[in-house]
Ligand code: SF4
């Protein structure tokens with residue numbers, strides 16, 4: 585399957601409902617240096633000011649701050665304020681490489697996300713993740 589047909593298969597089986605559940609919790613995803621630079625540019629901010637305002641360092645990774653139980657970029661309208669430049673881990677959610685090795689991660693992610701249009705199996709999900717450009 586080509587990457588393009590893989591994305592079409594994903595579109596047939598998954599549609600984000602923009603419920604915001606995956607933007608809530610006690611922690612957010614890690615953000616690479618390149619992503620930090622892209623987000624700062626998008627927000628028309630200097631990199632250091634951006635980091636100070638929006639990011640937090642911990643456990644060997646830099647991630648986005650949590651405010652009121654959700655990612656600092658989760659808007660009042662329920663949408664992501666940095667959608668075009670959001671981190672890789674957000675772009676790939678919920679068909680994300682973390683499900684490849686851990687079926688329990690897959691079960692938990694699937695249970696918390698209302699975007700699945702059918703009962704996708706772990707085997708199906710792994711195939712779709714591996715078919716994405718950054719899957720492994
Ligand atoms: S939990 Fe699923 S449906 Fe809800 S915003 Fe996240 S990816 Fe979309």
Ligand code: SF4
Nearest residue numbers: 607655657658664674
């Ligand atoms: S960057 Fe956007 S998509 Fe990612 S957790 Fe924050 S609000 Fe959600």
